[in-house]
Amino acid sequence: MAVSDSLRATISRAKRNDLIFVALGIAALLFAASTFVALFLDMVGDGLSRLNPSFFTEFASRRAERAGILAAWVGTFAVMLVTALVAVPIGVASGIYLEEYAPKNKLTALIEININNLAGVPSIVYGLLALGLFVHTFGLGASVQTAGLTLALLILPVVIVATREAIRAVPGSIREAAYALGATRWQMVSDHVLPYSLPGILTGVIIGLSRAIGETAPIVTIGAVTFIAFLPPSPVTSSPPFLSFDWLASPFTAMPIQIFNWTSRPEEAFQANASAAALVLVVMTLLMNAIAIWLRYRLRRNLNW
Amino acid sequence: MNDEQKKPDPSTLPKKAASQALNFFYGSKQALKNINLPIYDRKVTALIGPSGCGKSTFLRCFNRMHDLYPGTRYEGQIRLYPDDVNLLDKSVDPIEVRMRLSMVFQKPNPFPKSIFENVAYGLRIRGEKRRSVLMDKVEEALKSAALWNEVKDRLDELATTLSGGQQQRLCIARSLASEPELLLFDEPTSALDPIATASIEELIHQLREKITILIVTHNMQQAARVSDFTAYMYLGDLIEFGWTDDVFFRPKEKQTEDYITGRFG
Numbered sequence: 001m002a003v004s005d006s007l008r009a010t011i012s013r014a015k016r017n018d019l020i021f022v023a024l025g026i027a028a029l030l031f032a033a034s035t036f037v038a039l040f041l042d043m044v045g046d047g048l049s050r051l052n053p054s055f056f057t058e059f060a061s062r063r064a065e066r067a068g069i070l071a072a073w074v075g076t077f078a079v080m081l082v083t084a085l086v087a088v089p090i091g092v093a094s095g096i097y098l099e100e101y102a103p104k105n106k107l108t109a110l111i112e113i114n115i116n117n118l119a120g121v122p123s124i125v126y127g128l129l130a131l132g133l134f135v136h137t138f139g140l141g142a143s144v145q146t147a148g149l150t151l152a153l154l155i156l157p158v159v160i161v162a163t164r165e166a167i168r169a170v171p172g173s174i175r176e177a178a179y180a181l182g183a184t185r186w187q188m189v190s191d192h193v194l195p196y197s198l199p200g201i202l203t204g205v206i207i208g209l210s211r212a213i214g215e216t217a218p219i220v221t222i223g224a225v226t227f228i229a230f231l232p233p234s235p236v237t238s239s240p241p242f243l244s245f246d247w248l249a250s251p252f253t254a255m256p257i258q259i260f261n262w263t264s265r266p267e268e269a270f271q272a273n274a275s276a277a278a279l280v281l282v283v284m285t286l287l288m289n290a291i292a293i294w295l296r297y298r299l300r301r302n303l304n305w
Numbered sequence: 306m307n308d309e310q311k312k313p314d315p316s317t318l319p320k321k322a323a324s325q326a327l328n329f330f331y332g333s334k335q336a337l338k339n340i341n342l343p344i345y346d347r348k349v350t351a352l353i354g355p356s357g358c359g360k361s362t363f364l365r366c367f368n369r370m371h372d373l374y375p376g377t378r379y380e381g382q383i384r385l386y387p388d389d390v391n392l393l394d395k396s397v398d399p400i401e402v403r404m405r406l407s408m409v410f411q412k413p414n415p416f417p418k419s420i421f422e423n424v425a426y427g428l429r430i431r432g433e434k435r436r437s438v439l440m441d442k443v444e445e446a447l448k449s450a451a452l453w454n455e456v457k458d459r460l461d462e463l464a465t466t467l468s469g470g471q472q473q474r475l476c477i478a479r480s481l482a483s484e485p486e487l488l489l490f491d492e493p494t495s496a497l498d499p500i501a502t503a504s505i506e507e508l509i510h511q512l513r514e515k516i517t518i519l520i521v522t523h524n525m526q527q528a529a530r531v532s533d534f535t536a537y538m539y540l541g542d543l544i545e546f547g548w549t550d551d552v553f554f555r556p557k558e559k560q561t562e563d564y565i566t567g568r569f570g
Contacts (some may be wrong), residue, residue: 103375104375171414173410173412173414174414174416176370176373176410176414177410177414177415177416177476177479178426179373179403180368180403180408180480181403181426181427181480181483182400182401182403182427182431182483183400183430184400187430191426192416196417303417303465
């Protein structure tokens, strides 16, 4: 039986719709990508001239051409360290518990829904919570530790969700293999599930941190200083015990705050500083994401099930 | 298997295990109904039957795998000899049961670790730390699983780089390393090609000299080739049990005959 003309017409109409969607899709993608590229190039254009070694080694200054981001990047680094040290163990442990240990009941379901909701809470809310809890109730001050804890809370849902997804990707047959040999649940988790899901967990942690690194609202809320001309005390000291945790309680500033501060200045020269600092922040974020991709690629080569 | 030999009355043979009035439930659904089955020492017992007949469920009762999932319930007993303990008893730790009985799964499931670490894992969780002992036992297990010659020069390579058939023999070696009292096979060749299947069957043949084997298979020819005894199950009931060639050539039940001859299943 020959193909009727009306069927041919139907097919060509369907194909035309296909083409229309492809065109729309490409247009949407180009819009998103070109916006980012334009912003990035604008930032490079404004800020590149300010990017010299002294920009990284100088404190903020009233004179734009002498101002640098030393306090800001050191502060950001210190805060990120606290964030990671708090969010990773708590987030990973929560993820493991929910996925491998928690009974599947209504309470667990409620906790799961709330963790997913927490990921969507505006960051300023975390800032207000931290102001009330860490700064006022616990008296931790507008310090590195308060900012680290606040951002840790902020990225905790991201770390938990990433951990659970990574754990879920380990096939049940591997779990049963370990159990069948006589492993306890913890042996199964620590010898198998955790090592095999590490690439996914690390990726989640880095993506969480790269979100935290750009957060401004919560650390402004807890009262981070915008103009600072000293660094937190060194964690390594010359006298025993050679380690000091005084830096945790130190006031600090961070990259987003420095950028925010400079953009609010009327002088043109500070706008260039802001662009340069923003460029540094964007490169830091992109680098972290690149590391995440590289780690995932490196560590997953061994895992082909 | 034993066509030419005179077959003794099974009841005179020493038993390694026996299920007694075994019922098993997934939630409210009864999957096994009053199963009474002896497992004779150093013999291969095959479990056959159409999909969903409960043969894998039955096998997984032996090493208490069902304990891992909520809503499952055992009734009755599985006794393990010679110490005559009920494996299903609440006071018996399932971890202890799994230390005594090993299982080989449907799909090869090596850990994404080295070949050596795969075989050594069972010993490690039994607390063995001495490198020389681990080395000896790994070698012995790989030899028993007919894999030693293929992997002896690359024990540090990833197990997942082996072929499917080699992976399954590795899983058998992993199960043998801890010297189990009973070896459970859950359709061990269903994911393998015919050549790999033949090598696994040959291996089962050799292993029955040393160890009692219970094997679930969807492949009737395989049951006929590798087993001494065959049990035919249907919808959670044990329909017929006996010497493999009796079950295949002189079935007592009409149902068994229909299944064996391919009129059903």
